[in-house]
Amino acid sequence: MNTIPRKLLEGFQRFRERHFKSDDSLYQQLVKEGQTPRTMVVACCDSRVDPALVLDCEPGDLFVIRNVANLVPPIEGRAGHHGTTAAIEYGVRNLGVEHIIVLGHAQCGGIGALVRSGGVSNPGSFIDDWMCLVESARRSVMEEMPNATLKEQTRACEQRAILVSLDNLMTFSWVRERVEAGKLRLHGWYFDIEHGQLLRYDETARDYIAL
Numbered sequence: 001m002n003t004i005p006r007k008l009l010e011g012f013q014r015f016r017e018r019h020f021k022s023d024d025s026l027y028q029q030l031v032k033e034g035q036t037p038r039t040m041v042v043a044c045c046d047s048r049v050d051p052a053l054v055l056d057c058e059p060g061d062l063f064v065i066r067n068v069a070n071l072v073p074p075i076e077g078r079a080g081h082h083g084t085t086a087a088i089e090y091g092v093r094n095l096g097v098e099h100i101i102v103l104g105h106a107q108c109g110g111i112g113a114l115v116r117s118g119g120v121s122n123p124g125s126f127i128d129d130w131m132c133l134v135e136s137a138r139r140s141v142m143e144e145m146p147n148a149t150l151k152e153q154t155r156a157c158e159q160r161a162i163l164v165s166l167d168n169l170m171t172f173s174w175v176r177e178r179v180e181a182g183k184l185r186l187h188g189w190y191f192d193i194e195h196g197q198l199l200r201y202d203e204t205a206r207d208y209i210a211l
């Protein structure tokens, strides 16, 4: 049987030295007072886009939800195990985060597969069922840029899918009410892992611009 990579155990030792053996007031405070992150990030599971690493954050800074292709489903009536929705509810209603960032990225495997396959095509696949959430983004990109390269279409779909998730966030009354009251702000960000750039969606320009 494979053993746990040594790198991980050594990493934890360094983390422990830094936060638990020294007089780390930050961690002591987080343990004593609990977490009060101001920002929630919805990011992809992709190993290259860890929000805490990319944004160089400290423990306690970010409330992070990660799933395939950083998607937010709309409100759904049927009962089920809605992990992403439950985490969003906790972050908004219990922790009172002030910002939600949907963080998309270049070379997203989930979006890439959706675009390459020409739509959701594998009934019974948990991934395909999940990616159905942004089929509308794929379709609109294909209608608007049918002659673009696959790479251009994929990038456009990655960016359009972020907007679908932002729209879906507004289907939850406890998100919408806070946004309308100015207590919560929603952001669409795109991490271009090929060029090391972070872009944000600008409502006025209706486009992504560098941060």
Ligand SMILES: [Zn+2]
Pocket (backbone or CB within 6 Å): 044, 045, 046, 068, 069, 070, 105, 107, 108, 109, 110, 111
């Ligand atoms: Zn991804």
